[in-house]
Amino acid sequence: MNFFTYFYEEELNRFFYKRPQTFNKYTNRELLSYGLGATLYMPATRPNIHQEILSKKHEGLTSLVIDLEDAVGDNEVDRAEMLLMTELLKLYGELNKGFLSFVDLPLMFIRVRNIEQFRRVNEQLGEATKLLTGVVLPKFTAERSEELLTEVLKIHSNEHPFYAMPILETATVIQKETRMEELMNIKHLLDRCKENILNVRIGATDFCGLYGIRRSADTTVYDIAVLRDCISDIINVFQRFDCPYVVSGPVWEYFSAKKRMLKPQLRQTPFRERYGDEGLKWRAQLIDENTDGFIREVLMDIANGLTGKTIIHPSHIKIVQALNVVSYEEYMDAKNIIEAATGDIGVFKSDFSNKMNEIKPHYYWAKKMILKSQLYGVLHEEFTTIDLIKKEVYV
Numbered sequence: 001m002n003f004f005t006y007f008y009e010e011e012l013n014r015f016f017y018k019r020p021q022t023f024n025k026y027t028n029r030e031l032l033s034y035g036l037g038a039t040l041y042m043p044a045t046r047p048n049i050h051q052e053i054l055s056k057k058h059e060g061l062t063s064l065v066i067d068l069e070d071a072v073g074d075n076e077v078d079r080a081e082m083l084l085m086t087e088l089l090k091l092y093g094e095l096n097k098g099f100l101s102f103v104d105l106p107l108m109f110i111r112v113r114n115i116e117q118f119r120r121v122n123e124q125l126g127e128a129t130k131l132l133t134g135v136v137l138p139k140f141t142a143e144r145s146e147e148l149l150t151e152v153l154k155i156h157s158n159e160h161p162f163y164a165m166p167i168l169e170t171a172t173v174i175q176k177e178t179r180m181e182e183l184m185n186i187k188h189l190l191d192r193c194k195e196n197i198l199n200v201r202i203g204a205t206d207f208c209g210l211y212g213i214r215r216s217a218d219t220t221v222y223d224i225a226v227l228r229d230c231i232s233d234i235i236n237v238f239q240r241f242d243c244p245y246v247v248s249g250p251v252w253e254y255f256s257a258k259k260r261m262l263k264p265q266l267r268q269t270p271f272r273e274r275y276g277d278e279g280l281k282w283r284a285q286l287i288d289e290n291t292d293g294f295i296r297e298v299l300m301d302i303a304n305g306l307t308g309k310t311i312i313h314p315s316h317i318k319i320v321q322a323l324n325v326v327s328y329e330e331y332m333d334a335k336n337i338i339e340a341a342t343g344d345i346g347v348f349k350s351d352f353s354n355k356m357n358e359i360k361p362h363y364y365w366a367k368k369m370i371l372k373s374q375l376y377g378v379l380h381e382e383f384t385t386i387d388l389i390k391k392e393v394y395v
Contacts, residue, residue, distance in 0.1 A: 001106060003037060003321045003376055006059040006393045015387060017328055018378035024103040025133040025161060033199050033246040034368075035375045036107065036308040038320035039063040041251070043071035044080040044110075050091035053105065058314040059393045060321060063107040065310075068117060069138050070206075081117070084110065085124050092128035102130065102160075109165065111136035115147050122155060129155060134163035134198055139170050139206070142185030149193050156196055163196055169203020171210055174230050183237045191243060200238050201310065202231060204250030217254040220297035222304075231304070239305050241364045248308045249301035252294050255313035291319070295389075298323045307372065315393075322388035326373040328381040334369035337362050 003020045004012065012019055023035045040058065042049065044066050052058065066087075072080040094100060108131055112118040122129055137148050149164055156162040172182040190197050204221050208214060211226055221227045231250075238245045298309060298320055309320045326334075329352050337357050340348060347358045379385075 001062055001103070003062060004060065004388070006318070007391065011391075015379060015383050016377045017380045018331065018373055020377035021374050023375055025105070025107055026103070029161070029163070029195060029198065031371055031374060032107075034307050034371050036063045036199060036246075036248060037324065037376075038309055038311045038317040039065055039109075039248070040314060040317070041065045041067055041071065041111075041310060041312050044068045044084040045072060045076060047083075049087040050094070053091060053108075054094060054100065058317065060317045061106050061314065063109070063133075063308075065109045065111050065136050067111045068121075069111045069113050071111075077113070077117075081121065081124075084121065088125060088128050088131055092131055095131070105131060107133040109134050109136050111138055113138075115151065118148060118151055122151070129162075130160045132162065134165060136201070137164055137166045138203065140166035140168060140186065141170055141172065142182060142189050145186075146189060149189070149196070152196050153193060163198035164193075165198050165201055166190065167201045167203045168234055169206035173234075174207045174210055174226065176229075179230065179233055180237075183233060187237050190245070194243070194245075197245060199246040199248050199308070200234070201248045202234060202250040205253065215253075217293050220293065220300055221250055222297070222300045235304055235306070244364075246308075247306050248310065249298065249306045251310035251312060252297060252316065253312065254294070255315060295319060295323070305368075318391065318393050319389055321376065322385045324372065325376045325385055325388060326369055326378045327384070328379055330369050331373050331378040333357055333362075334366035334373075337366040338370065 001024050002022050007015070023032060025032070027035065038061075040061055040063070042064060046066075049066065066084060068077070068080055068084065095102070110121065110132060112121065112135060118135065135148075135152060137145060140148075145166065152162060152164045166186070168183075168186070170182075172178040173186075190200075204227060207227055207230060208224065213224060213226070215221065215224055221231065235247060238247050294316065301307075301309060302323060307324065309316075311317065311320065329350075332352075333350055333355075336348070336351065337359055340357075341359050341363055346360065347356055349355075350357050379388075
């Protein structure tokens with residue numbers, strides 16, 4: 001499995017100084033935690049999931065979550081579980097026939113409602129549980145979620161690793177008077193089984209729901225004050241250098257165009273300088289599709305140290321992947337910082353003569369850039385993420 005499978009070989013060689021590497025559920029956990037990319041959510045009631053995976057319907061898809069929780073109505077839980085079993089058992093049957101192997105699969109997760117459902121699904125799937133990379137644990141709390149992690153540890157094996165991805169989205173996390181104590185308690189709980197935690201996810205929709213807020217397609221999570229405040233504390237706790245986790249960007253809810261109210265969030269200059277009048281026309285198309293708000297939010301995610309993003313439409317895959325690619329300048333700075341970390345010097349001028357690289361302060365950043373570069377690749381110096389987003393992908 002690779003990012004950018006929708007590019008031809010010639011295009012990959014033209015755009016990438018360092019091409020994206022292959023990865024799968026058996027990849028080292030530290031590296032794999034950066035490989036979720038655009039994680040597509042789909043309800044367990046969706047028909048023909050196994051066929052979509054077999055046919056690779058969604059170009060570039062590398063991770064998906066089959067949802068038994070909020071995407072399923074309370075009155076259709078039994079049907080959703082039955083459909084999930086049917087689809088995964090069919091997929092497992094195709095694997096046993098040799099039509100594909102475990103390494104051909106995207107990273108697949110199920111999102112469960114509670115521990116009873118988790119145990120029930122695992123028991124009914126049997127050997128087919130091996131199809132899964134792990135489980136998503138919604139409304140994760142320090143008080144009530146330890147048993148869920150114990151179940152994850154029971155399923156995990158060296159031959160078939162199994163991971164948890166907790167979602168932070170409860171009132172005790174968003175409410176100021178309980179937030180830091182709850183975050184620290186969750187952190188201590190996760191630290192006890194860190195090798196089975198793939199990443200930490202942020203439930204922005206649930207957080208907003210607790211305050212009767214729904215952001216528009218013109219508004220990023222960073223424009224909502226109560227969300228911005230909470231995300232800041234989540235980053236503060238879970239991305240500390242001494243015991244960090246990869247934290248993923250929250251879901252973007254929009255996928256279709258509607259009349260906009262606020263001014264566009266994409267500057268004209270990068271498009272005009274890169275592609276002239278054609279670039280301006282393409283920028284106008286992105287704005288008409290309300291894609292500019294999504295691009296802005298992903299850029300803000302990355303600026304705040306988040307990697308990957310939850311999505312609800314396959315048209316978002318290429319944008320998340322493209323914006324997470326490491327630039328040539330970032331890669332060379334990171335590589336030089338790590339190579340210079342011998343204790344002989346403390347600071348040196350960047351090869352690009354536009355900044356100072358301080359080895360100790362920038363070392364953790366450099367390590368993250370090198371890990372990301374292995375999966376997302378590194379662009380040649382003359383290309384930008386705009387060139388990757390411009391690629392037309394069939395959805």
